[in-house]
Amino acid sequence: MVRPLIAGNWKMNGTHRSLDLVRDVVSGLASLEDKADCLVCPPATLLGQVSQIAGESRLVTGGQDCHAEESGAHTGDIAAEMIADMGATYVIIGHSERRSDHGESDAIVAAKAEAAFRADLVPIICVGETLEEREADKTIDVISSQLKNSIPDSAANQTFVVAYEPVWAIGTGKVATPGQVAEVHDEIRKQLSQRFGSHGDERPLLYGGSMKPGNAAELLALENVNGGLIGGASLKAEDFLAIYAACVSNL
Ligand code: PEP
Numbered sequence: 001m002v003r004p005l006i007a008g009n010w011k012m013n014g015t016h017r018s019l020d021l022v023r024d025v026v027s028g029l030a031s032l033e034d035k036a037d038c039l040v041c042p043p044a045t046l047l048g049q050v051s052q053i054a055g056e057s058r059l060v061t062g063g064q065d066c067h068a069e070e071s072g073a074h075t076g077d078i079a080a081e082m083i084a085d086m087g088a089t090y091v092i093i094g095h096s097e098r099r100s101d102h103g104e105s106d107a108i109v110a111a112k113a114e115a116a117f118r119a120d121l122v123p124i125i126c127v128g129e130t131l132e133e134r135e136a137d138k139t140i141d142v143i144s145s146q147l148k149n150s151i152p153d154s155a156a157n158q159t160f161v162v163a164y165e166p167v168w169a170i171g172t173g174k175v176a177t178p179g180q181v182a183e184v185h186d187e188i189r190k191q192l193s194q195r196f197g198s199h200g201d202e203r204p205l206l207y208g209g210s211m212k213p214g215n216a217a218e219l220l221a222l223e224n225v226n227g228g229l230i231g232g233a234s235l236k237a238e239d240f241l242a243i244y245a246a247c248v249s250n251l
Contacts, residue, residue: 004036004220004251005161005204005227006244007124008234009064009092014042022050024237026057032241034058035248036227039090040234044078051087062090062124065098068111070118080112080119091116092229093123094150096167106149113151117158124161124206124229125150127188131168139166140187147191156196161204162188163229169209171231178218181207185224213242220247 008025010018022040029038041062042050051061063083070079083091093116094109109125116123127146129139143164151160164184166176176184185205192200207219208229219225220243227247233239 002202002204002226004247005039005206006036006240006247007039007062007090007092007163007206007227007229008041008240009095009208009229009231010040010042010234011064011097011231012043013235014046016046016049018042018046018235019049019053021235021237022053022059025240026054026059028237028241029058029244032245033248035251036244038244041090041092044083044086047083047086047088054087060090061086061088062092062121063088064092064095066091066093066112066115066119066121068108068115070115080115080121084119084121089120089122090161091121091123092126092163094126094146096126096128096165096170100167106146109150110152113160114154116160117154122159122161124163126163126165126208126229128165128167128170128209134166134168139184143184143187144191147188151195156199161206162192163206163208164188165208165229171210173210175210175212175215175219176207178222181219181225182222185222189224211243213239213246216243217246217250221250 066080067077093112098104113123129142133142204226206227206229211228212233
């Protein structure tokens, strides 16, 4: 069985005042069954402090993006090695907001995944179609192309996670139906299996897009959904922990 992962993406939210949220998550997690991994990805400015608070607890931390190179003249960018140096173990790569706001291509995402492997971070590689692409019946084509080109061949020997995040469901309150999610996740699993064999069968597949306590149980119960990538609801400890609880109660 694939061990599930509940991951919070704080995006560009949080100041030092948000550290209480991390303390609440750490203490809440201690009373929930240890049947899934739990991750928060705060802004880079808080990553060191969040990692320190997470300490030896079950909460782990990650970055929201990294540069492909290890160092150099890239003002404002952060290397995967720097994220690891902050005590993090994961990094989100290719989030649709990075793809659209920063023009990140699949090739850039693949280079960032290589950087994550180099720094011993687990990349969470995001894929997802826009509303226009879904309405044009191109969802599976878009996902297939993103999987093929955003996941480098070197992933065959590396730990990685894939997140399916339909762009139209992110931060909009619109959730993909269980049928829509199952169709895409089953396809992702099939393609990872074909490409990477049993290694592909063992990769956690996360759903992301307006996941909340009220809809999490239904989505997390789907066969090839092994957790969630959660934006808005990860900014409230109570909601984030309720999603974690829904995940472990399914198992
Ligand atoms: C995300 O940021 O990856 C996300 C899924 O956001 P939200 O849960 O707010 O839709």
